Amino acid sequence: MSEVKESIWTKDFIIVSVINFMSILMFFLLMVTISSYAVETYSVSTSIAGLVSSIFIIGTLVGRLGAGRLIGAIGPQKILLIGLIGLFIMSALYLLEWGVGYLLTIRLLQGIAVGTIGTATGTIVAYILPASRKGEGIGYFSLSAILATAIGPFIGMFLMKLENGFDVIFYLNIILSVLILIGFFFAKITITMKKVDPKEEKKLSLLEKFIEPKAIPVSFIALLIGFSYSGVMSFITFYAKQIDLVEAASYFFLVYAIVIIFSRPFTGKLMDSRGPNLIVYPCIIVFALGMVLFSQASAGWMLLVAAALIGFGYGNFNSIAQTVAVKVTEPHRFGLATSTYFILYDLGLGVGPFILGFIEPHTTYRMIFTMMIPIIIICIPLYHLLVGRKQKAL
Known part of the structure; x- marks a missing residue:
């Protein structure tokens, strides 16, 4: 009986994970292709193409901020349904070509929908997972997102x-x-949110x-890590053409995904048994090594080895950091903890392509990726100062 209670793979967990996977797959399917679409269709500059790519993530910030607040009032189930309806409507509107301003607007609104969905699914999972296996469970759940970040670009570049x-x-x-809208109605999620005492609510600051x-501390580290990765996600197609490794680049995200699939199960278990630090420090180091190889790639094998290193380092860091953000928080604020983490993480992913797009005309993509290495390395002492020294086996 206790084994049933401690089960991770319930029907609701699987459905919510699939919804999360497919919504983020759509996100990244467009993330690596929409810049090229904007250039080819509207003849925009590199910086504007970067904005078309990154404004989606700015939209997710708005969606997460609103969803994190509303979840406590109306519950994550209703928030999820609202997000799914919005995602369908915005996806259909891409078929219209009404100028780059229209495209930016649709990207922003679809980002709000995806941010809403991500916050709702993350909150639902945090509630339905058993406490003793939360790290492992969130690891598997975030695997759905990380796989989407790999498979989405792979499909996009192929199409x-x-x-x-x-x-x-x-x-x-x-x-x-x-x-995924149809899939929502197959889940029977029943989460009763704890009503916040009005007196306690009044004591809270606006923030x-x-x-x-x-x-916030672990989420800030995620912001820096996300910023460091954002250029890989948005500009790999341009970089591959510049270094004449287009064919190898088409398999980059596939290798990235395979490494995550095989590493995620044991990193989540280690998190639950030994605490986050045992995973986080090596992940940051491996991510930095992967970026070194990626920035200096001159052969296909170098690009694919870099994909493996980045997949292990960057991919596993995110699931552990998300788990830390939830575990240091009271249950009735899981929604806010989830949205806080992704607001800062998405901010790094969203601002990155826009800033790097301005830098690119004055340098090369190789130099841009080299510049990301010290940012990754500085996350090691920052994590220790803000998070690591306070962490034990949670």
Whole structure:
């Protein structure tokens, strides 16, 4: 009987994880292709193409901020449904070509929908997982997101090679948005949110009503890590052409995903038994090594080894950091902790391509990725100072 209670793989957990996977798959399917679409369709500059890519993530910030606050009032189930409906509508509107301003607006609004969905699914999972296996469970759940960040770009880069590839991508997103909306109604999620005492609510500052302060330290590290990775995600197609490794680059995210699949199960278990530090420090180091190899790649094998290192380092850091953000928080603020983590993490991913797009005309992509290495390395002492020294086996 106790084994049943401690089970991770319930029907609701699987459905919510699939919803999370497919919504983020749509996110990253467009993330690596929309810059090229903007350039080819509207002849925009590199910086504007970067904005078209990154404004989606700015939208997720807005979605997460609102969802984190509203979850406590109306529950994560209703918030999830609202996000799924919004995602379907915005996905359909990509079929219209009404100028770059329209494209930026759709990207922003779809980002709000994805941010809403991500916050809702993350909160639901934090509630339904058993406490003794929360690290392992969130590890598997975040695997759905990390796999989407790998498979989405892989599919996107493949479809771009087809005639009318962008249209195929847009129609695929519509189909996926319909499927996950249908999937929602197969789950029977019953989460009763703890009612916050009005007196306690009045004691909270305006910031505390939207942000979980306890989750900020680890979320700030995630912001820096996300910023360091954002250029890989948004500009790998341009970089691959510049260094003449287009074919190898098409397999980059596939290798990245395979490494995560095989490493995630044991990193989550180690988190639960030994605490986060045992995983976080090596992950940051491996991520830095991967970026060194990525920035200096001159052969296909170098790019693919870099994909493996980045997959292990960057991919596993995110699940552990998300778990820390939730575990240091009271249950009735899981929604805010989840949104706080992803607000800062997404901010790093969103601002990165826009800033790097301005830098690119004055340098090379190789130099841009080299510049990310010290940012990753500085996360080691920062993590120790802000988070690591306070952590034990949770």
